[in-house]
Amino acid sequence: xFPIRDHNPSERTPFVTYALIAINxxxxxxxxxASTDQSLFRFYSEWxxxxxxxxxxxxLGTLVTSMFLHGGWMHIIGNMLxxxxxxxxxxxxxxxxxxxxxxxAGGVAAGFFHVIADPSSAIPTVGASGAIAGVMGGYLLLFxxxxxxxxxxxxxxxxxxxxxxxxxxxxxxxxxxxxxxITDATGGGVAYWAHAGGFxxxxxxxxxxxxxxxxxxxxxxxxxxxxxxxxKYNFAQSSIPKVTRRR
Numbered sequence: 051x052f053p054i055r056d057h058n059p060s061e062r063t064p065f066v067t068y069a070l071i072a073i074n075x076x077x078x079x080x081x082x083x084a085s086t087d088q089s090l091f092r093f094y095s096e097w098x099x100x101x102x103x104x105x106x107x108x109x110l111g112t113l114v115t116s117m118f119l120h121g122g123w124m125h126i127i128g129n130m131l132x133x134x135x136x137x138x139x140x141x142x143x144x145x146x147x148x149x150x151x152x153x154x155a156g157g158v159a160a161g162f163f164h165v166i167a168d169p170s171s172a173i174p175t176v177g178a179s180g181a182i183a184g185v186m187g188g189y190l191l192l193f194x195x196x197x198x199x200x201x202x203x204x205x206x207x208x209x210x211x212x213x214x215x216x217x218x219x220x221x222x223x224x225x226x227x228x229x230x231x232i233t234d235a236t237g238g239g240v241a242y243w244a245h246a247g248g249f250x251x252x253x254x255x256x257x258x259x260x261x262x263x264x265x266x267x268x269x270x271x272x273x274x275x276x277x278x279x280x281x282k283y284n285f286a287q288s289s290i291p292k293v294t295r296r297r
Contacts, residue, residue: 053218054210056135057197057280064138066146070153071130074178077118078126091174094119098174099161105169113161114154119176129178135198136182136189139276143192144259156184156252163247167230180244183226184252190219191256192263195274216274223249 081093099116103109120126141149160180189196194216202209223246230242260268271277 052201052203053132053135053198054201055199056139056215057199057212058139058193058276059280060138060142062142064141066150066153067133067137067141070137070150070178071133074118074120074126074130078120082120082122094174094176098176099164100174101165101169101171104161104165113158116161116174116176117154117157117178117181120178121176125177129182132182133178133185136185139193139196140185140188140256143263152188152252152255153181153185155255156187156248157181159251160184160244160248163251164241164244166247167234167243175241175244177241179241180248183245183248184255186219186222187249187252187254188256188259190215191253191260192268193274193276194269196276197280214274 082090085093097112097115098119099112100109104113120129137149137153140152144152157178157180160183161175164175164180194214196215197212198215198218200211200213200218202211226242226246226249229238229240230246232238233240233242264271268277
């Protein structure tokens with residue numbers, strides 16, 4: 051299940067969202083394709099988030115630098131897709147500088163949640179997922195009924211469904227909690243508690259924006275949708291011919 055776009059166009063150019071996507075991509079291309087396992091481990095050891103270091107008050111800067119590192123092609127592609135879908139709308143509401151500070155604060159909060167969940171871990175942690183989870187938490191508060199198109203792939207079954215943001219994002223958050231508990235019991239390579247923590251932090255940090263917009267009055271005015279007309283998409287019919295059985 052992959053979100054591919056929302057129906058909530060931004061009214062002004064999201065320069066910060068574009069810049070974050072560009073910076074993450076350039077940084078990734080600068081070190082990952084030519085790295086060996088050894089050089090990658092040394093690089094992550096210096097710039098990635100190591101919970102045991104942060105828990106001891108060391109290398110606190112990695113709470114920020116780790117946000118701009120990724121562990122593989124699918125990792126960065128998935129993260130940048132989520133940022134592309136949800137980031138522009140919060141930047142539209144918060145302004146460029148406000149959104150940048152919000153994004154960084156959400157990422158740092160996610161890092162702290164990860165450290166609290168396993169303070170003795172010496173495993174390097176990388177990725178913008180925590181900061182982007184914060185963006186998703188803020189999006190849920192401001193636009194709970196905005197429609198998001200979801201691509202569902204089950205073996206050969208491929209369909210696109212529009213879902214309200216609260217369904218898609220709520221399900222995503224619950225899955226992070228479930229997977230976090232499972233990972234605690236079995237081990238794993240994904241920082242689910244960072245995702246969940248970033249999501250909660252983003253929701254809380256957006257409360258002041260929501261109240262400034264009118265709180266429940268904002269919801270009543272917009273009915274949980276964007277405060278401007280939503281985008282309309284045409285879904286093309288399949289060109290694959292139907293095959294019938296002969297009798």
